[in-house]
Amino acid sequence: MRLATYASVSVATVLIGAKLLAWQLSGSVSLLATLVDSGLDAVASLLNLLAVRHALSPADREHRFGHGKAEALAGLGQAALICGSSLFLVYASIQRMLEPVALGGFGLGMWVMVFSIAMTLLLLTFQRHVILRTDSTAIRADALHYRTDLLVNASVLLALALSRWGWPGFDPLFAIAIAFYILYSAWEIISHAFDHLMDRELPDEERLEIEQIVLSHAKVRGLHDLRTRRSGKDTFVQMHIELDDHLSLREAHRIVVEVESAVVEVFPGAEVLIHPDPLSVVTSQ
Secondary structure (H helix, E strand, O other): OHHHHHHHHHHHHHHHHHHHHHHHHHOOHHHHHHHHHHHHHHHHHHHHHHHHHHHOOOOOOOOOOOOOOHHHHHHHHHHHHHHHHHHHHHHHHHHHHHOOOOOOOHHHHHHHHHHHHHHHHHHHHHHHHHHHHHOOHHHHHHHHHHHHHHHHHHHHHHHHHHHHHOOOOHHHHHHHHHHHHHHHHHHHHHHHHHHHHOOOOOOHHHHHHHHHHHHOOOOOOEEEEEEEEEEOOEEEEEEEEEEOOOOOHHHHHHHHHHHHHHHHHHOOOOEEEEEEEEHHHHHOO
């Protein structure tokens, strides 16, 4: 996760330099749009770097459940930056439509977009690998930025080509379209971060998998009050399991430990808390 944040900051910094040069030579507002987007990516990636470092720090006396929600807070910060930049781009694009400016430096601008697409694809490939291994909210939000960048860069490439061979008005129109797409991506980040902060349950298929694991134990008669949540890379699972009345405390403890181990085997690193209930007590309620 840390390596993914370092890679993200590095790629954003390189692209900012390339796009800044291309924008200064061309004056393209769509290039300005992607330059602003890369600038925000750099800030967001830096936020992610700090958030991931904090989220990966172990639990302490003040934070017994760890620091995983730092990732969601970073996601909300990214979303705020994205919304602000999108409104700026809409304003700049409308101004350019009202006051058209002849564009130049098409060749350099188009080559910079091709370079940006190649760098973004490499970064996304690495981020996808990290997300599959960690399910990190912060890296997922960062990857969403760069998936958006692919469309942004491809759109700018097309806008530059159309502006060169057709109407210059394509440039601000594409910039406005990019701005609204960025706003849409911000909403996705907000939704994901909000679910994280509000301790949303795991997906239904994962809850069903947990139930199947628990009920597959020969001594477990049932379960109820299953509660799940995620905080950063950590998964928390709580439940009550129903056992026969005649079991000794030692035997009940052994069953609980075996069920916990079975769940952790499928959900590595999960913190599982199980309360055993006598079957007669549950059926009498």
